[in-house]
Amino acid sequence: RGWMTENLYMYQGYWHQSMRRISVENVMAVQDTFKARPTDIYLAxxxxxxxxxxxxxxxxxxxRNRYKCKPLSTDHPLLVSNPHNCVPFIETKVFINMPTYADAHSPRIFATHxxxxxxxxxxxxxxxxxxxLCRNPKDVLVSMFHFANKLREKSCSPLTFxxxxxxxxxxxxxxxxxxxxxxxYHEFSLECSENVLFLTYEDMKRDATNxxxxxxxxxxxPFTKEEEVxxxxxxxxxxxxxxxxxxxxKQGNVFEGIPNNVFFREGNVGDWTNHLTDEMSQILDQITQEKFQGLDISF
Ligand code: A3P
Incomplete structure (x- = not known):
């Protein structure tokens, strides 16, 4: 029901939505047509x-040279626009229908799921x-639960936790x-450490500066000493x-009617403790332990 479950299809081993802004049809289209540049940056x-x-x-x-952050440029795009409007997903129709982005100045920054x-x-x-960027599965679950219910059609009953x-x-x-x-992506980052950086949300929250x-x-x-000072x-x-x-x-829409504010809920680490029972937590721990066995991933 709604964003979490509606029109889900299995494609190449993963669940994808269909007929939505980010959809399996668009994934297939970019698989065939997308032309990367060596200078591109992808946020996965x-x-x-x-x-x-x-x-x-x-x-x-x-x-940061075009739009200053210290002192902050009054025309900085992030002061007026949602980050999703500044960095497009490659698998959205907007990008596919936006050939001009192919000519954008380097480096181009894209995101992808x-x-x-x-x-x-x-x-x-x-x-x-x-x-x-990876996040503790328990917090992803909680965040997704709230997001899915906020985007739910009024005619659908809410998803329970x-x-x-x-x-x-x-x-x-x-x-x-x-x-x-x-x-x-973790294995890819080990194979290709020069080109793939693996980060966690929790680590970013703990130590944003570094x-x-x-x-x-x-x-x-890299930041110069002068910039740091x-x-x-x-x-x-x-x-x-x-x-x-x-x-x-606080106001406005990004993506065909999705309100800007649904992307900002709590922004904390560990909100799962307010939602998961001990049993649920243990089940997810067990799955995570089995699936991530031998991998150096901690939250
Ligand atoms: P919560 O629902 O736990 O609050 P995504 O951007 O991938 O959709 O993820 C949304 C999650 O990131 C939400 O988590 C949201 O609140 C959090 N988030 C959004 N902006 C953030 C920021 N600037 N710093 C930290 N967390 C942020």
Whole structure:
């Protein structure tokens, strides 16, 4: 019912929505037609893992000479626009119908929820950089539960948390199963560490400063000592903070009627403790332990 379950199809081992803005039809279209450039940056995530935050941070960082973050330019796009409007998903119709973006200045910044194994071949063949942001599955589940109910058609009855848990633990969510998506990109990051950076939402929250510096270095735009002394890193972090982005996005719509504000709920680590029973938590721990066995992923 609604965003979480409606029109879901299995394609190449993952659940995809159909007839939506981000859809399996668009994934197939970009698989055939998308032309990556070596200078491109791709931000890969599962929905509800912090995509909006990562888009804002990378957009602000890469464009910091064009739009100053310290002192903050009054015309900074993130002061008036949702990060989703600044960094498009490759698998949306808007991008597919927007040939001019192909001419955008370098580096182009894109996002994607497409699983690693279904990425367009031209991305895999190019030497572009990919950042993967992963989040504790329990917080992804909680975030998704609220998001799905906010986007639910008025005619559908709300999804209960129990139903959402059942679906999530069976791997059913757009672009899920969660564990396969994360594992695919994690293994890719080990094989290709120069081109793929694997981050967690929790680590970003714990230490935004060092992770933002690490991101900038990885993306080929490290901060100079002068920028650090002048507070540019802090300026970017403040501009992209949950509180600031939520304030900017109180009104308006992004994506065909999706309200801007649904992308900003709590922005915390560990809200799952307010939703999951001990039994639910243990079940997810067990699945995560089995699926991530031998991998160095912690939250
Ligand atoms: P919660 O629902 O737990 O609050 P996505 O962008 O992938 O859709 O993920 C949405 C989640 O990221 C939501 O989590 C949202 O509140 C959180 N989020 C959005 N902007 C953020 C920011 N600037 N800093 C930290 N978390 C943010």
């Amino acid at each position: 995530t599962l929905p509800k893992s912090g995509t909006t935050w990562l888009k804002a941070l990378v957009f602000a960082m890469v464009n 497409i699983p690693y194994t279904s990425l367009p071949q031209s991305i895999l063949d190019s030497s572009c950089r990919i950042v993967y 129990e139903e959402t848990f059942e679906l999530f633990s069976k791997g059913v969510m757009p672009m899920g199963p969660y564990w396969d998506h994360v594992k695919g 992770n933002v510096k690490r991101l900038a270095k990885f993306l080929g735009c 002048n507070g540019v890193v802090q300026g970017i972090i403040e501009l992209c903070s949950f509180e600031n982005l939520r304030e900017v996005n």
